[in-house]
Amino acid sequence: MKILVSAASRHGSTAEIATGIAEAIRAGLTGDAVVEVLPAVAVSDPASYDAFVLGSAVYLGRWxxxxxxxxxxxxxxxxxPVWLFSSGPVGDPAKPDEEPAEIGELVTSTHALDHRLFAGRLVRHHLSFGEKAMVMALRVPDGDFRDWDAIAAWGTAIATALNPAGIPANRGRPDRR
Structure with a gap:
């Protein structure tokens, strides 16, 4: 089995989440499964994978x-099988706490088994001038708000689903009754 964990990340925080998910999947899998981590832009042949975990940083409410x-x-x-994740909310409590605008459509079109929204990280000196102006106007706090325990737990749950006895009989298409 070959699993792709991929993300689109503007400043690296979401890519680090993808790596954390992949590590948890690797640790929880049995057998000779291979887990690859690639940026979304670098995936050349999706057909070569048996399962996908795809994520994105969220900017202005969009992937x-x-x-x-x-x-x-x-x-x-x-x-x-497909799992989706988003990252971006920052602060305590994390804001914004809404799902990205198109996530319902993405879950439906990919037949994703789950979508998770993870808090992100904001390092002001990594931002462009326009991004800095926006976070200042919105009074967005700096800091790393990622919950690594929640990220690892989700990766472990994916590994459990992908283990030979746990692969969904419908090969990733949830029952939509």
């Missing part, structure tokens, strides 16, 4: 274009 493009490429593949 980044590279992740949306990869999701579109996954949709046209044979049905495979």
């Amino acid at each position: 980044l274009e590279d992740a949306r493009r990869l999701a579109d490429r996954i949709v046209v593949q044979q049905p495979r």
